[in-house]
Amino acid sequence: MHEFTFIDLFAGIGGFHEAGTQMGGRCVFACEIDKHARIAYKHNYRMEPYGDITAIDENCVPDHDILFAGFPCQPFSIIGNRKGFEDTRGTLFFEIERILRAKRPSMFILENVKQLKTHDNGHTFRVIIRSLECLGYDVYPAVLNALNYGLPQKRERTVIVGFSEKTPHFKFPEPIECGKLEDILEDDRLVDRKHFVSKAIREKRSERHTSDIFPSIWHENVGGNVTSHPFSCALRAGASHNYLLVNGKRRLTPREMLRLQGFPDTFEIVCSDAQTRKQAGNAVPVNMIREVLRAGLSAFLSRAG
Ligand SMILES: C[S@@+](CC[C@H](N)C(=O)[O-])C[C@H]1O[C@@H](n2cnc3c(N)ncnc32)[C@H](O)[C@@H]1O
Structure with missing residues (x-):
């Protein structure tokens, strides 16, 4: 267990929050635009997320060690319309960049759909990685499957981990097992x-x-x-x-x-079936992120030591 602070952007119902606290972290800021997700988040984590990220002054975001963000995926997914950056939801990535630039946390973990890597022949993904590297981060992308991290759900996601300094020991976690x-x-x-x-x-x-x-x-x-x-x-x-x-x-x-x-099961359901179905469908797999975070913290600490 390590003590660290984190922020949870595009927080949904808090998949990152769950993983972060399970690893000993403390959430100091969250934002989420959806009213129902905010109700579920507040009920379960006793903190009220801020709303629209575009209205948040980055200088008002508290200092933190780790930034988490599962930014909206619809523009990049096969179900979406493949517009990506042309769609305003696609440009929300630049809100993350804005906060990273102002706050410079030691580490970040971003998550999006698998198709982010191939969207617009890889152009969108290259822009994202280059933007993060231009901020001085050591950046590691991978496509991971929740099925390999203890959950019986085939859910492939692009995960991007970054460190504010060179962290050559970082490796994405090895597959563990499929849950039952x-x-x-x-x-x-x-x-x-x-x-x-x-x-x-x-x-x-x-x-x-x-x-x-x-x-x-x-x-x-x-x-x-x-x-x-x-x-x-x-x-x-x-x-x-x-x-x-x-x-x-x-x-x-x-x-x-x-x-x-x-x-x-300690996560209490306080929204309708329809809202909870939407929230679960949007969430990041907790076990997968927890293992990525474990690997990130371990590489970070071995660099410091
Ligand atoms: C892919 S989901 C992230 C889910 C989250 N990681 C979880 O575990 O539940 C993206 C979230 O971004 C939220 N969102 C979209 N636009 C936003 C904005 N402008 N400001 C804040 N949140 C926004 C959506 O409502 C949605 O819940």
């Missing part, structure tokens, strides 16, 4: 009937797919192809209601979605 769906899923007998799909949908799925995996999550892709796995495909904020079905029968409950992202 059994540890995530609630007992069907205790799940509210509202989460079960209609007989018509169930039959439609069964016509197209049979599974010899139990328990499994059935995934329907945009082309209507159904596959099943002993893990979940990536949770998505704005996805259709039924694209992931537990054993082809029911939707994931809000608690199961939070567990798939590594949130402990």
Whole structure:
């Protein structure tokens, strides 16, 4: 355990906050524009995030050791419209740059969708990395999969770690293990009937797919192809209601979605099912970030020592 302070930009419901506090850190500032996410964050972490990042004066952000930011991904994702920097949400990266320049924390961890690396033939990503290097940071990007860090969710994300000084010992964490769906899923007998799909949908799925995996999550892709796995495909904020079905029968409950992202059951659900589904789909996998942070802290300390 190490003592450090951190800030949580585009905080959502606090995947970075969870990982940071689990590693001994203390959050000194958060910002999040969405009203419902702010309610969940305040309830669970006893601090109220500031709102729109563009309205925040960087000089008013408290000093901190580590900056965390999972900046909005929609413009860069395959579900988004591929506009990237042309879309104002894509330019939010420069709000992070503005705060880094003013506050110069020792380390940062940024997270975005996997497609960030290839967006606009790699141009967007090159601009981001160059901007961070121009600030004097030693920058390490990678695409990591939550499946390799103890969670049964295939969720590939671009993670960018930076250090204010050369940190040659830094290495992204080795894959650990895939978590088990059994540890995530609630007992069907205790799940509210509202989460079960209609007989018509169930039959439609069964016509197209049979599974010899139990328990499994059935995934329907945009082309209507159904596959099943002993893990979940990536949770998505704005996805259709039924694209992931537990054993082809029911939707994931809000608690199961939070567990798939590594949130402990002590995280209290205070928003509607629809809002919690969106929040879980937007969140960063806690276990994955915790391992990246562990590796970052270790490299940072070995440099200092
Ligand atoms: C990919 S999510 C980050 C989720 C977060 N890492 C978590 O673990 O829950 C991006 C978040 O940025 C927020 N956001 C978008 N525009 C913003 C702005 N201008 N200022 C602050 N937050 C913003 C969105 O509401 C969304 O919750």
